[in-house]
Amino acid sequence: MTTQTVNFANYVIPKGTTIVANLWAVHNDPDVWDEPSKFKPERHLDDKGNFVQSKHVIPFSVGPRHCLGEQLARMKIFIFLVSMVQKFEFLPDPNEPDLPEIDDGVIGNGFFPYPFNFVANEI
Numbered sequence: 001m002t003t004q005t006v007n008f009a010n011y012v013i014p015k016g017t018t019i020v021a022n023l024w025a026v027h028n029d030p031d032v033w034d035e036p037s038k039f040k041p042e043r044h045l046d047d048k049g050n051f052v053q054s055k056h057v058i059p060f061s062v063g064p065r066h067c068l069g070e071q072l073a074r075m076k077i078f079i080f081l082v083s084m085v086q087k088f089e090f091l092p093d094p095n096e097p098d099l100p101e102i103d104d105g106v107i108g109n110g111f112f113p114y115p116f117n118f119v120a121n122e123i
């Protein structure tokens with residue numbers, strides 16, 4: 001929250017305004033990412049297939065107010081996803097095979113895809 005009125009890039013931000021960083025814009029910056037709205041996990045691999053960390057991927061934000069729960073969240077997401085893909089095969093719902101576009105969704109506190117159904121078959 002601004003503690004005083006701020007002049008920034010031709011905008012006047014009044015005292016007491018809550019500021020939220022637009023991390024979606026960072027993750028979809030066409031100056032950094034080739035076709036940012038396309039699902040291309042290989043963009044994070046080098047030519048030997050090793051993962052390459054990028055300073056432009058900041059879902060937990062950066063700086064003094066970055067997420068305090070980052071390590072816990074990363075561990076939980078890893079354990080959850082690995083457990084799921086070890087036990088299930090995920091397939092599109094045959095009754096609704098068209099998945100929503102990856103860049104189409106609802107903007108709020110984050111950017112969320114529209115709901116869709118899928119089938120999980122136990123392996």
Ligand code: HEM
Nearest residue numbers: 020021023059060061064065066067068069070072073077
């Ligand atoms: C995928 C999961 C999560 C994501 C993507 C995420 C993301 C973020 C982001 C972007 C911020 C900075 C918000 C801002 O601009 O002020 C933040 C702050 C924070 N997060 Fe998370 N978070 C996650 C999970 C968690 C968990 C599991 C915890 C606690 C158990 C947590 C605790 C916090 C706290 C305490 C702050 C405030 C830090 C401060 O203002 O100094 N987060 N988080």
